Amino acid sequence: NPLASNLGALIDVSEHPLLYRMGSAVDVFTIWVLILTGIGFACVSKLKRSTSLAVVFGWYALITLIGIGFAAAFS
Known part of the structure; x- marks a missing residue:
């Protein structure tokens, strides 16, 4: 992921x-979309x-x- 736009980029998935x-x-970007959706x-x-x-x-x-x-239950 060349652009770290979420907090998951700071955490090791393994x-x-x-x-x-x-x-x-x-x-x-998700937060921005949610704000625009709320305003709309x-x-x-x-x-x-x-x-x-x-x-x-x-x-x-x-x-x-x-x-x-679900991810926690099936991992």
Whole structure:
């Protein structure tokens, strides 16, 4: 990976695969996309921006934790 845009680049995958997976989920570009999605959701749904961002980041956290759980269960 020539551009280390996530925290997974700082962690050795062979030593800590679960921590690597969690660090890989924290990506600069993913966070930017989530912010833009939250702002767009606020414009479309007429909700407050903070509520929309909480919903978008909440779903992302839930899906990421489920993925990490499956990775931990089958590794």
